């Protein structure tokens with residue numbers, strides 16, 4: 001295995017912090033250096049193995065910013081704790097790569113980066129929805145392949161969104177933002193499935209509906225459904241915004257795909273294993289009118305056999321949060337999590353994390369997922 005390359009910043013700093021991938025922007029580094037950290041950044045493109053991370057942590061390490069591509073398991077947290085580590089942050093809002101009970105057992109707080117991905121990720125889900133439904137990637141390949149011989153009445157006919165039904169599974173921040181974009185932009189009716197009602201979302205759409213009616217347009221509706229099947233049966237578009245855990249693994253399987261409309265669009269910008277990808281390949285093969293837009297894959301970075309051959313699937317490489325503003329914001333929040341923990345700051349008491357992104361950095365820790373378990377206030 002080729003040895004990885006590292007760069008070191010503020011080499012005389014008091015706290016040793018390891019960052020397992022180079023991060024976008026510079027504010028994150030300024031935050032760590034201002035907190036008297038010596039910052040060691042892996043500048044190689046390849047993903048570090050658990051063994052390589054353990055080796056780098058070594059005998060003494062105060063904190064780590066890690067990546068969703070790394071399996072932060074009990075072994076890694078025990079290594080970090082024995083090295084004196086007291087802070088970890090994922091460079092991601094999702095943390096299915098982190099064994100939270102193991103981190104808690106090692107008394108290591110785990111940070112994540114909510115609040116800067118919401119619109120960016122929802123916008124990408126919208127882009128995938130339209131790419132799939134209006135066959136953008138397929139038509140692009142057709143043009144580049146020199147196959148266009150002139151306008152035809154039935155060339156690449158796709159889905160009309162206006163007035164249709166959009167189904168959102170997981171109506172948290174990102175799911176709700178996506179739902180609003182589809183309702184406001186395209187006058188779709190929304191159905192959603194979530195363990196909890198999203199009253200703010202329902203009220204927003206009710207108000208928007210009144211606005212439409214006042215302008216002589218048809219109303220739009222929202223409905224929280226009891227079962228996933230209820231949602232799948234009526235939706236023209238289904239977008240997945242759940243976390244990945246044992247309850248959502250293969251949430252979309254062959255049986256549930258069979259409940260969907262034969263010409264529906266399925267979009268996944270959550271985590272790959274939420275869909276049984278083999279079942280999706282089989283479904284898309286036998287239902288050519290069905291389309292899918294995937295940002296994430298079950299065995300990422302690999303794709304299940306046959307997926308890449310399907311014209312009715314749009315595939316992009318886990319880039320839903322990839323805008324400069326969001327990725328720099330994520331880096332800033334991850335750094336503020338680690339720096340804040342090392343400086344003994346309290347938890348930030350609001351969902352609005354924008355104050356961390358410019359000006360003086362608040363003397364607080366933006367987001368810790370096991371804060372309650374570790375009695376961090």
Ligand code: GLV
Nearest residue numbers: 091092093094321
């Ligand atoms: C990206 O997938 C994230 O969870 O931040």
